[in-house]
Amino acid sequence: MDDLSRLNLLGSSEKFLGVCSQIKKMASVDVAVLIAGETGTGKEVAARALHYLGKRRDQPFIPVNCGALPETLIESELFGHERGAFTDAKTTAPGLVCEANGGTLFLDEVDTLSPKAQASMLRFLQDHSYRRVGSGIERKADVRVIVASNANLEQLVEAKAFRRDLLYRLNVLQLRLPALRERGDDAIELAQTFLTRLSHQYRLPKKTLHPSAIEFISQYDWPGNIRELENVMHREFLMCEGQEIIFNGETSAAVENTMNSFKTAKQQAIADFEQRYLRQALEKSAGNLSEAARIAGQDRSAFGKLVRKHKILGMEQSNL
Numbered sequence: 001m002d003d004l005s006r007l008n009l010l011g012s013s014e015k016f017l018g019v020c021s022q023i024k025k026m027a028s029v030d031v032a033v034l035i036a037g038e039t040g041t042g043k044e045v046a047a048r049a050l051h052y053l054g055k056r057r058d059q060p061f062i063p064v065n066c067g068a069l070p071e072t073l074i075e076s077e078l079f080g081h082e083r084g085a086f087t088d089a090k091t092t093a094p095g096l097v098c099e100a101n102g103g104t105l106f107l108d109e110v111d112t113l114s115p116k117a118q119a120s121m122l123r124f125l126q127d128h129s130y131r132r133v134g135s136g137i138e139r140k141a142d143v144r145v146i147v148a149s150n151a152n153l154e155q156l157v158e159a160k161a162f163r164r165d166l167l168y169r170l171n172v173l174q175l176r177l178p179a180l181r182e183r184g185d186d187a188i189e190l191a192q193t194f195l196t197r198l199s200h201q202y203r204l205p206k207k208t209l210h211p212s213a214i215e216f217i218s219q220y221d222w223p224g225n226i227r228e229l230e231n232v233m234h235r236e237f238l239m240c241e242g243q244e245i246i247f248n249g250e251t252s253a254a255v256e257n258t259m260n261s262f263k264t265a266k267q268q269a270i271a272d273f274e275q276r277y278l279r280q281a282l283e284k285s286a287g288n289l290s291e292a293a294r295i296a297g298q299d300r301s302a303f304g305k306l307v308r309k310h311k312i313l314g315m316e317q318s319n320l
């Protein structure tokens with residue numbers, strides 16, 4: 001097994017092999033990396049690979065999901081705090097930057113960092129120094145920072161929801177992960193690998209893909225990318241009768257919705273459409289809201305409301 005498959009980087013399409021060679025190159029240089037890609041394309045897998053293929057491999061790899069932490073806590077989580085720095089700070093905490101010393105800090109959903117945390121992160125990237133919340137003492141840590149986002153950071157900068165100087169700092173190297181639908185036969189290769197893994201995991205006989213399933217896998221859009229494919233294979237492996245997995249659009253395009261009522265499925269479809277549409281309009285208008293509203297033939301305030309509803313431009317933007 002080679003290094004890349006041990007790190008769970010599977011696939012052999014030209015696009016994906018290009019990504020793998022970029023990962024190897026980027027692993028050998030010790031600077032920040034910005035990983036971009038749709039949900040489920042393997043951003044965290046890629047971040048781990050950058051760490052474990054690089055010279056920091058024997059030091060910690062610390063992943064943080066910025067989006068999962070409340071805005072008020074993110075700074076103290078990252079940089080630590082002194083006892084009594086705020087109401088709940090009963091003890092001193094060194095923070096994740098300190099924990100990652102010598103290794104790599106992976107900031108997932110970096111677009112959700114509060115303005116204050118963005119400022120502290122910028123400073124840390126500039127000279128490796130930081131302060132714990134509630135402390136005047138300047139500390140240093142030697143940490144490689146890797147960040148990921150599935151938002152368009154350039155657009156967030158235009159909308160003043162993300163600092164331009166921070167984006168420049170983070171964007172020295174950019175790794176773009178392709179969507180599964182852009183990766184040719186990788187979806188089929190991955191589906192087969194998942195089935196082999198599942199038969200080992202459950203100690204059950206191997207199952208194979210019926211031609212109709214292969215056809216479906218290569219035609220389907222996979223909006224949830226590899227994660228969605230993994231889930232579908234898992235369910236089909238457990239639920240299908242016999243040794244051969246047979247499914248098609250009818251049984252599976254709506255796989256995620258099979259347990260939902262018609263009403264929720266319809267709402268979901270509308271929400272998906274709205275999001276895709278808003279993104280496209282904003283992309284066409286280079287992030288300019290009024291222009292995007294004009295393209296969409298909607299008045300600006302109704303359009304702004306939709307953008308807010310889907311959190312397309314991030315929460316900080318106040319002029320919507």
Ligand SMILES: Nc1ncnc2c1ncn2[C@@H]1O[C@H](COP(=O)(O)OP(=O)(O)OP(=O)(O)O)[C@@H](O)[C@H]1O
Pocket residue numbers: 008009010011037038039040041042043044045046108150190226227230
């Ligand atoms: N190249 C790959 N080969 C095999 N499995 C992969 C590959 N890339 C990712 N995976 C698997 O797909 C799933 C999603 O990967 P990961 O969590 O890295 O995606 P992500 O881009 O971080 O998603 P999100 O945007 O939702 O955070 C994981 O179970 C991971 O193991």
Ligand SMILES: [Mg+2]
Pocket residue numbers: 043044108
């Ligand atoms: Mg992730």
